[in-house]
Amino acid sequence: MLSIESISKSFKRKKIINDLSFTAEAGEIVGLVGENGAGKSTLLNILATTMKPTAGDIYLNESNYRKDIKTIRKHIGFVPQDIAIWDQLTVQENMVFFEKLSWKNRSKQQLQEICMDMSLDRWHDPVKNLSGGMKRKLNLAISLIHDPTVLLLDEPTVGIDLKSRKEIGSYLRKQATENGKIIIYTSHDMDEIKELCDRVITIGEDPFYTELLKKAGKKVLSF
């Protein structure tokens, strides 16, 4: 269980996140929705430990984010909004590179399977020759190498074609339901959010998304 207890975040004097609390259970996919600049990426970065909240506490099961940061990081799979892969390496080399640095040892075959789950089959191609969508798939695949329990995905499917998106969606669903992962997910695609997420958190002043999703019969928590 991931519990967020009244966290706030300001940059200089500008308050981006104000007193936000919620919990996400194992097996749950939580959507994170809001207009551009609302603070979705900021929140995910805080949950991923790459940013510190100005106030508030976060717990992953019994571990406190302030005290047990090392253990927590082992359990987190973070897909950053900006694609974080080596352009000069091939898909395979990228996977092997991050496997070498990861907490879990994976065979080449296992690495290839992760890529296939993301419907990425250009194993030997240099990343710089891949399309934007394929890079996104690899960006996602790398974050899954160490089999994390918490998946924090910042717009992972931008530019990915509908068929692959559906496949990635059902993969994530399986990860949540069968393997008890906690998945927090941002997207600007409301169809995707409606289809995939058990619950939605909306952030930002504008009630537009809250109303839209409530109308569609989603459980929405807004901040």
Added chain:
Amino acid sequence: MKDVFITRFMLLKKNKISLIIWLLAPIAVTIAFLATANTVEDDFTVPVGLVLEEETNSALELYEEMKESPLVTVSLLSEHDAIRQVEQHELDSVFIVKQGYEQAIESGDRRNILESYYSDRSFAYNSVKEMIVSIIQQETGRVKAANTVMALEKELSGSQKWSKTEIITKSNQIQAEEDLLNNEFRYLGDKFSSSNSGIEWNPWMIWAFAAMLFTLFLFDWVIKERNAIVGIRFYFAKIKFSNYMLYSLSFYILLLFIIDLLTAAAFYLLYQNSINLITLLSYRITICLFSFLLVCLIRKTYVSYVLAIALTLTLVVLSGALLPFGGIGVTKEWLNLLNPLSRFLSGEWTMEWLGLCLTGVLIWYVWEEKKYA
């Protein structure tokens, strides 16, 4: 460690060509520099012909003295060949030692002992003539001194213990001893100039500059990787980014030192120049740590290239290497201390700089740790 080396190798493999170029550049530059410096020097000597009509000691002495000069290359020829070569501009000028040369020197008569030929393209004729005249003057001076000594001896003691040859030999010997002293003195005072035969370039000096420059070039990986978006993934890796950087740095030091050992072997074979490997290692570590720290402060790769060139040029000027005969005269003690190269070139440990750089890396490490905590 092993995993870092494997991943480091994966990244290096993609830059094979530039890697090989930067690794081999210092040795290539040194060899190329020494080769051109030597040919340029050879080109700068004036080809002069010498014809000996008599092969007396004095005549041969003149020939030997001329050979010593770094300014001219002398060839002994027959009169006919010599004049032909001057006409064809193969020789700058020709000097003929006339029959009776020694006799004339002994008697202090300096008229008509030499004959010379030159052409309208003999640009160095006058300087060569001056040189020869001064050699002869020295020679006659010595004979004159010997005569005086003998006359004095005879007058004062009434007997003749010293022969003229003995006195001249003694005088030559004294001069040689003083020359030696002189050379040694200059050698201690200024490491970059040497004495007799023009400029003797120390290959390690050229190498030291080149190594500095190309190590800085090579270390653009630090900038690229610190800027890389993939950096965010190190939060979740089993190796912290700071450790990854440190291991990578060790990897580079190791790789570069292997190349340095090959360089040492090559310089030994090419120039019979040996170096203390501890000195070499300490210099290598120092420039690697220094480059690492420097590029850590820089965000753009081109800035690091510009800085690398500027820094190397500054060191060249500081070391007075551009002006091989004593530089601009700023070989002050403190400047030498500031200059890591002077330590290296005098075969010492670059202790201060090594210590300074190690401290710098430590500070960097602590700072980086804080950022990731």
